[in-house]
Amino acid sequence: MVNRVKPPKNPVQRQVTEWTQVLSQQDTQGHLDLFDLKTHPQPLNTYLDQLAQQSPVSHPNRFKTTEKQLAYWLNAYNTLALKLIIDAAPVNDLKDIPGFFSIRRYILGGIKMSLSDIQTLLARQYPSKPYLVFALSDFSHRTPAPVQLKASDLQKQLKQLADKTLQQPGAVTLEDGCGPIHVPHFLSELTETNRTETILSLLNIHAPPRIRGDLYRECNWQILFDKPDTRIRQSL
Template sequence: MMKVYFSFIFCLFLNLSAHSQNFDHSLWTSILQKYVTNDGRVDYKSIQSHPENLNIYLQKLSKAKPNKTWSKNETLAFWINAYNAFTVKLIIDNYPVKSIKDIKNPWDKKFIIINGQTMSLNHIEHDILRKMDEPRIHFAIVCASVSCPKLQNEAFTASELNTQLTNAAIEFLSDSTKNTISKNSLELSKIFQWFKKDFKQHGSLIDFLNQYTHIGISGSATIKFKDYNWNLND
C-alpha cells in the first residue's frame, strides 16, 4: 500500500513539474521596474552604467532551451521578453544614439545567441513570434522608439500573458499620440499598416480594433496612418 502511495506522489510530482514554468523572468521585471518609467521611458544611460543584471538575464536567455514541450504562452512570453531585452542591449552597446536607426542594420544584426543558435531581432519577430498567430505581440515588442508601444515595466509571463497582451493593446490604442480613434475616422500607427495581414486573421482591421476600444468604430470609417517617430524612447 505504501509503495502505491509513493508511486502516486512521484507521478503527481512529475506531472506538476511538466506543467510548471520553464523559465523565470523575475530578474527582467526587477530591471524594468528600476529603469523604465510608467509611461515607457527607458533610462539607457543608467543601464549602460550598471549592466550587470541585464547581462545575467541575457545569459539566462541564451542558455534556455525553448522547445515543443513549452506551452504557447510560455513560448510567447519567452520570445517577447527576449526581443525586448536584447533590444535594450543593442541600444546600450551603442549609446548614446538618437535613434535605433543610427545603428547599422539594427534588426538584421546577428548578435543574439539562444540555445546555440545565433539570430537577429528580425528572426525573433518574423520567424518566431509572427508565426504564432498572436497579433497582440505587436503591442508587446518594442523597437526602442517613441512611436512604438511603450516598454512595459514588468516581464511578460505565461500565467498572465493574455491579460498583459490585452492591456497592452488597450493602452496602445488609447494613446492619442500613437492612435487617434473616433467612430468614423481613424489615424492609426503605421504598425497597423506594416502588419495588416496579422490583424486581419479573423475579420477586418476594424473588427480587430473594436475588441480593444470602447469607441465603437464604424465599418466604413476612414483610415489614415500617422508618421512614425523613430527617436529613442529615453
C-alpha cells in the first residue's frame, strides 16, 4: 500500500516556497531578471493561482490573526505588481505600463483586484499601522525591494525594512538648522491625518543616528518628499 502525503488544506501554507523562489533571484540591489521570469513563469504563476483560491475576505477562518491577514495582502500586492511588470516586459519604467495601479486584472480570493484596491483595503482596515508602507513594493526604485513576509515574523520584518530603508545613504536628509527634512516619496502614501507626526515618529526610531539627534531640536519641521524614481528594478 502506497502512503500518500495529503496536501495542506490551506493553499496559503504552500505559498512561501514559490514566492521565496521568485524573490531569491534578486541581486543585492533588489533587481530581477525580467526576461528569465517571463521565460520561466511557473513559480510566480503557481503562487498567483494559490492567492486566487482564498484570501482573508473569502476565507476569514483561515486568516484569524491580523498578522496572517497582513502577510497575505502585502505579499499579494508585491506579487501582482511583479506580474503586471512581467506581462508588460520589456519595459523600463512604471509610467510605460497603462493602468499599472488601477487595472483589475488578477484574482485574489475569487475577486478581481487592483494594486489600488489593496492599498485602499489596507488603509481602511489597518489605519494605525504606518510600517506597512515599507513592505509594499512596486518593483521600482521608488519603493523598497520586496521580501517574503511571514505572519510569524511580520512585526520584526516590518521594523527591519524600516531600518534598512531609512538608513540607506541619502534616503533621509536634513537641511541646516530647522530646514526641511527630505524623505523617500513612498512615505507620502501614509494616511494624511497626522502624517507629519507619523513620519517624525518613524524617523526618531529608524533614521541614522545623526538625523535622530537633530530631531530633538524644537523646530516646526517640514517634510518634503523626494521625486519618485519609477524606473523598474531589473537586471540589465
